Amino acid sequence: MTAAERVAHEFSDLFGTEPEGVWAAPGRVNVIGEHTDYNGGYVLPVALPHTTRAAVARRNDGLVALGSMQHPEKAVEIALAELRPGHPEGWAGYPAGVVVGLRDRLAGGVSILVDTDVPVGAGLSSSAALTCSVALALGDLAAPELRRQDLVELARGAENDFVGAPTGILDQSASLLCTAEHALFLDTRERTSEQVPFALAAVGLALLVIDSGTTHDHAEGGYGDRRRECEAAADRLGVALLREVDDVAGLAVLADGTPEGDVLLRRARHVVTEDARVLEVVAALREDADPRAIGPVLTAGHASLRDDFDVSIPLLDACVEAALAAGAHGARMVGGGFGGSAIALVEADAVDAVTAAVATRFEREGHPAPRIFVTVPSAGARRLA
Structure with a gap:
């Protein structure tokens, strides 16, 4: 059935x-x-x-x-x-x-x-x-x-x-x-x-999804706080959306020496640099470059989410660190943050090794084994019957 x-x-x-x-x-x-x-x-x-x-x-x-x-x-x-x-x-x-x-x-x-x-x-x-x-x-x-x-x-x-x-x-x-x-x-x-073409299996790659086991909920908590902080940063910058700032140099007005200004600067810096990372990855994939080249960009995105946007948690950091140490080309947390999953771009023949390395890290730190699976870019919504 x-x-x-x-x-x-x-x-x-x-x-x-x-x-x-x-x-x-x-x-x-x-x-x-x-x-x-x-x-x-x-x-x-x-x-x-x-x-x-x-x-x-x-x-x-x-x-x-x-x-x-x-x-x-x-x-x-x-x-x-x-x-x-x-x-x-x-x-x-x-x-x-x-x-x-x-x-x-x-x-x-x-x-x-x-x-x-x-x-x-x-x-x-x-x-x-x-x-x-x-x-x-x-x-x-x-x-x-x-x-x-x-x-x-x-x-x-x-x-x-x-x-x-x-x-x-x-x-x-x-x-x-x-x-x-x-x-x-x-x-x-x-x-x-x-x-944008993203057929990883054709070039011997796999995209691992690592479910940390820590759940999150968009209807409450820090996700809404981050959105409000971005809106406040845009307001101080005199723009409707942070998308309108195309370089981190344009964020200088937020660095006013106050704790609030520091927070808004870091939130806005993540958004501006993350937009640039998306464009960098898309350009590489459009030009038929080896997808392995996007690995460091993914890892840089994690660092930004961790340090500037403050939405990672130690368990997601552990996922990323363990995957990279085991040979992943790049890794980062995904989703709204405060829990959820990470991804790792790995060689197809290294899936088992990276999976084992992450599971060992979890066990060493006293956490239940994570759910880890290879995902394949799939079709969107459709009628089945």
């Missing part, structure tokens, strides 16, 4: 009717370009092979029924008219937020059952995979005129406005727009994108 068949079968058992279809959307991992999206900058994600599947059918009783194969005890049934931020709570708020975005097209209500293999809390955009699978499904069923870019905004609105997670458009764009064997070069200010 395929994944699509399994969720369709469970949908029928739960709701007593057949779904109108099954849609899938992937998680993502960012090659480079962290915390740049909400600053109007550049990002370069790839879609994971891991997906969230959504079986969906419209109703005629005005109810919204939400189920998850990962949380069977937390199924939700609520009147469409009663949906509001914070109600329903928890995981159900994400698909509910998408439904609210198309409330006028779904007057009869809708039933949704989701199933996922995207690691939750690992910085791999499990929430975007959830909202984007539902957005694509509801778009197909109730608003077929919507473009993929419209669905990106629909899914982001669910996270920003309904759940209260202050994300940019990176995660949703990656989930909906990525293609296999490519990275998505996205200009988040201009809303333009380009598929």
Whole structure:
């Protein structure tokens, strides 16, 4: 039984009717370009092979029924008219937020059952995979005129406005727009994108994802603080977005000798240099250079996230250090920070050695063994059945 068949079968058992279809959307991992999206900058994600599947059918009783194969005890049934931020709570708020975005097209209500293999809390955009699978499904069923870019905004609105997670458009764009064997070069200010070749296996390379086991949550904590700090830095610099500063020399006004000024300088410096790193990596990949050349750029990105943006944690630093010591060409933390995952660009025949080195480091420091897997740049959201 395929994944699509399994969720369709469970949908029928739960709701007593057949779904109108099954849609899938992937998680993502960012090659480079962290915390740049909400600053109007550049990002370069790839879609994971891991997906969230959504079986969906419209109703005629005005109810919204939400189920998850990962949380069977937390199924939700609520009147469409009663949906509001914070109600329903928890995981159900994400698909509910998408439904609210198309409330006028779904007057009869809708039933949704989701199933996922995207690691939750690992910085791999499990929430975007959830909202984007539902957005694509509801778009197909109730608003077929919507473009993929419209669905990106629909899914982001669910996270920003309904759940209260202050994300940019990176995660949703990656989930909906990525293609296999490519990275998505996205200009988040201009809303333009380009598929950049990133077929690592063809040149004997592999991209390792190392899940530290420490979860994070975009709806609370330091992620929102960083966003506010970037906004404050932009305001002091007299620009709408930090993307408008193209050189670190333009940040000098922030160095006013105060603790606050020092913080804002470091936050802005990360964003400006990270945008430059994305452009450097994209230029190398466009010119058909050996992808090994981007390794040091990835590592420099980690140092910036650790030292200027203050979003790494010792366990993510340990992932990076162990991978590099075992021969990785480059490594860095990914995602919003304060937990989650790291990536390492390694020789395909060194996967086992790097994996063992990271696991040994974790064991030596008294941490549970990390989940480590090779990811392949995969397709974005699509209909399965």
